[in-house]
Amino acid sequence: MNDKKLIRVSGLKKHYKDGAIKALNGVDMEVSKGEVIVIIGPSGCGKSTFLRSLNLLEVPTEGQIYLSDVDITDRKVNINIHRQKVGMVFQHFNLFPNMTILKNMTLAPVQLKKATKEAAEKKALEMLRVVGLEDRAEAYPNQLSGGQKQRVAIVRALCMEPEVMLFDEPTSALDPEMVGEVLDVMKKLAAEGMTMLVVTHEMGFAREVADRVIFMDEGVIMEQGTPEEIFNNPQNERTKAFLNKVL
Amino acid sequence: MPEWIVKLQKDFVTAFIEDNRWKYLVEGIQNTIILTFFALILGVVLGVIIAAVRTTYDKQYEEIKNPVGKIFLAIGNWICKVYLTVIRGTPAMVQILIIFFVIMASSDNKMLCGIIAFGINSGAYVAEIIRGGIMSIDGGQTEAGRSLGLNYVQTMWFIVLPQTFKNILPALANEFIVLLKETAIAGYVGVTDLTRGANIIRGITYQSLFPLLAIAAIYLVMVMFFTWLVELLERRLRKSER
Ligand SMILES: Nc1ncnc2c1ncn2[C@@H]1O[C@H](COP(=O)(O)OP(=O)(O)OP(=O)(O)O)[C@@H](O)[C@H]1O
Numbered sequence: 001m002n003d004k005k006l007i008r009v010s011g012l013k014k015h016y017k018d019g020a021i022k023a024l025n026g027v028d029m030e031v032s033k034g035e036v037i038v039i040i041g042p043s044g045c046g047k048s049t050f051l052r053s054l055n056l057l058e059v060p061t062e063g064q065i066y067l068s069d070v071d072i073t074d075r076k077v078n079i080n081i082h083r084q085k086v087g088m089v090f091q092h093f094n095l096f097p098n099m100t101i102l103k104n105m106t107l108a109p110v111q112l113k114k115a116t117k118e119a120a121e122k123k124a125l126e127m128l129r130v131v132g133l134e135d136r137a138e139a140y141p142n143q144l145s146g147g148q149k150q151r152v153a154i155v156r157a158l159c160m161e162p163e164v165m166l167f168d169e170p171t172s173a174l175d176p177e178m179v180g181e182v183l184d185v186m187k188k189l190a191a192e193g194m195t196m197l198v199v200t201h202e203m204g205f206a207r208e209v210a211d212r213v214i215f216m217d218e219g220v221i222m223e224q225g226t227p228e229e230i231f232n233n234p235q236n237e238r239t240k241a242f243l244n245k246v247l
Numbered sequence: 248m249p250e251w252i253v254k255l256q257k258d259f260v261t262a263f264i265e266d267n268r269w270k271y272l273v274e275g276i277q278n279t280i281i282l283t284f285f286a287l288i289l290g291v292v293l294g295v296i297i298a299a300v301r302t303t304y305d306k307q308y309e310e311i312k313n314p315v316g317k318i319f320l321a322i323g324n325w326i327c328k329v330y331l332t333v334i335r336g337t338p339a340m341v342q343i344l345i346i347f348f349v350i351m352a353s354s355d356n357k358m359l360c361g362i363i364a365f366g367i368n369s370g371a372y373v374a375e376i377i378r379g380g381i382m383s384i385d386g387g388q389t390e391a392g393r394s395l396g397l398n399y400v401q402t403m404w405f406i407v408l409p410q411t412f413k414n415i416l417p418a419l420a421n422e423f424i425v426l427l428k429e430t431a432i433a434g435y436v437g438v439t440d441l442t443r444g445a446n447i448i449r450g451i452t453y454q455s456l457f458p459l460l461a462i463a464a465i466y467l468v469m470v471m472f473f474t475w476l477v478e479l480l481e482r483r484l485r486k487s488e489r
Pocket residue numbers: 016017021022023041042043044045046047048049050
């Protein structure tokens with residue numbers, strides 16, 4: 001890990017209903033290249049909103065988000081370019097049901113001229129091999145199990161060669177026996193040095209893989225630190241209360 | 248042979264065979280199909296444009312940066328809304344009379360007038376079918392497309408619209424069938440469609456039973472044929488996901 005900041009967020013606010021709902025209420029943070037950050041917190045505290053702001057799926061009400069020193073909240077910025085560098089994995093996979101697995105993975109790289117069709121397919125097949133799904137390349141998403149779908153969703157995002165990967169509760173929609181296979185892929189990715197922000201309830205994953213754990217509540221970062229600090233010695237009362245409930 | 252059978256036979260001959268009167272029905276079938284087909288094409292073209300304007304306005308208005316583009320989109324959206332309200336709020340018969348006797352009064356191409364009238368009418372319904380279809384696609388699909396860096400148009404074209412098309416196919420087919428039957432009123436403004444064909448025979452022969460039964464049967468067969476075609480297409484589309 002070096003000290004280059006990949007993401008800088010300052011004063012980030014997201015309000016709904018003219019400020020009646022303050023999903024994010026002033027978030028400041030920085031992410032270094034190669035860092036793995038796990039975000040935890042009670043339901044409705046703004047974890048998804050925060051993650052989705054980072055590629056402007058939610059447009060912030062206030063504040064700045066710098067991706068490699070470009071402020072993506074600036075209206076003049078072409079967000080499509082920046083989204084190519086930010087992979088996202090969703091709770092409900094969001095694979096495209098009308099395309100084969102291979103097409104799911106090559107659509108964006110080919111359309112966005114990141115690779116020729118042949119190169120993109122070759123790469124996609126390699127990726128599928130890594131996650132043990134090379135024989136499902138011609139299958140449609142409906143034919144896969146939840147765990148398989150999520151592994152495809154991860155490598156689909158990786159096909160764009162992103163600089164950072166966002167995961168919003170990637171295992172929450174899975175049957176328990178499939179959680180492990182998805183977490184394994186994520187661990188491998190972390191070990192390869194990918195910068196990752198992960199919202200999850202898998203505290204074991206957080207302990208094992210995270211460089212930093214962030215506890216959010218009421219739209220702000222309440223506390224952050226190493227997994228050691230957060231799980232074994234939390235300072236904030238809210239953090240303690242939350243961990244008591246989930247651990 | 249009982250007398251009533253003999254009479255029916257004679258009526259049948261009068262209605263269809265004498266002077267080759269069946270040709271009125273054949274011409275009617277042709278014209279009804281031409282009218283329906285081109286009206287539907289016009290309707291789909293209008294419907295796609297309107298649905299595009301309306302959904303782009305709903306989904307994309309906030310994201311557009313060019314102020315001039317924003318104004319155009321807002322005006323376009325407003326026009327589409329007025330069109331939808333007027334067309335869906337007035338009887339098709341009235342719209343057709345207005346097109347024939349007011350807007351296109353100077354044209355004597357009745358078929359063209361009919362295509363335009365029914366196309367404009369159908370466009371409103373098609374537009375709402377398409378828009379409903381687009382809205383029924385899970386928002387996660389758009390988000391996944393956009394998060395990969397695809398722009399709005401690419402996401403719509405490759406991801407949302409193909410799924411929409413499959414979902415709305417039954418409703419579109421239904422609209423086609425509704426339109427096919429609705430063209431029966433085109434005879435009122437002089438298009439020699441199928442119903443008009445039967446009416447011409449009735450006028451000449453003073454007989455109603457056979458001409459009217461015949462066109463009812465013909466409409467029914469056409470509708471059943473198209474229903475079957477659509478089922479075939481649907482099954483093929485569904486297979487691509489199994
Ligand atoms: N589109 C929206 N309109 C109004 N309120 C919203 C919208 N999206 C989110 N919110 C609200 O913003 C707050 C934060 O939501 P968010 O989804 O970020 O929470 P979360 O921490 O991800 O929760 P969970 O663990 O349940 O996923 C919640 O109170 C939610 O109801």
